[in-house]
Amino acid sequence: MKVVVTDAVFDPYAEVQKYQAGLKSGQSGGVVSFVGTMRDFNDGHEVSTMWLDHYPGMTEKHIEQVCEEALERWDIIDVLVVHRVGEIKPDEAIVLVATWSAHRAEAFDSCRFVINYLKKRAPFWKRESTSKGQRWVEHNTEDAAADIPD
Template sequence: MSVRVQTEDFDLGAEVAAIRAGRTDIGGIVSFIGTVRDLNEGDAVSTLTLEHYPGMTERALEAIVDEARGRFDILDARVVHRIGRLAPGDQIVLVITVSTHRGEAFAACEFLMDYLKTRAPFWKKEVTPAGERWVDARESDDDAAARWNCADERGAP
């Protein structure tokens, strides 16, 4: 299983062990863990709630992983994304890529994160001292995804 969306936390060591199980062809393993920050746009954040559409979200994540497999010489990839109410310091997302060589694993991991930030159908709501607010996409995330020279389903880079 290359994609999971779940409320429960994940364990990096267990996920790496699972992707490596029985394989001796892996020369490089790259992982990224995203966590909830306690500050966003100058405001303290007490909680972050992530919402999604079950089924649609998993299909979108699988498509992003499939695109990475087509672009990079990787042996496997795994994405675990949490939903629900999270607190600062909690883990949100895990991306693991494995390849025979480190370069492809690094590039694929970075590609996956750039595309997860811009194309994955998650909605984020923060609680701050001023109240609740939905988190808008950042221009810097769009710029990061655009450097891979891909158009999204709307035709935008």
């Protein structure tokens, strides 16, 4: 398992390839990945930049907890999460979640679980810059599967 929170622009596809190269050969039947990118619009407004804030240390701990939960709930081999913070521009990757498993169902289900947790409960605070100024955005995923006991 690997969790990275970074203010640097990253290439999600290179991250998956690099991480997969370190996994034991022959164990994985597939990898499912989700890459979230920044849109230039939200709720009917044009968005020029987004700022993601977090608490260093606490944020990584929460993401590691959800990755551990995914490893316990599904028959998966590994989980990779890379999440941006700081200033993000349209088309830049915000988040990468990748899960490896011998079977596709577990890889899909666990990847969905992790990304829904990140959207709903992870300790990130999002501020958008629009033509009308800046505004804070609330979490936006309604998925009971993303609920993890504290």
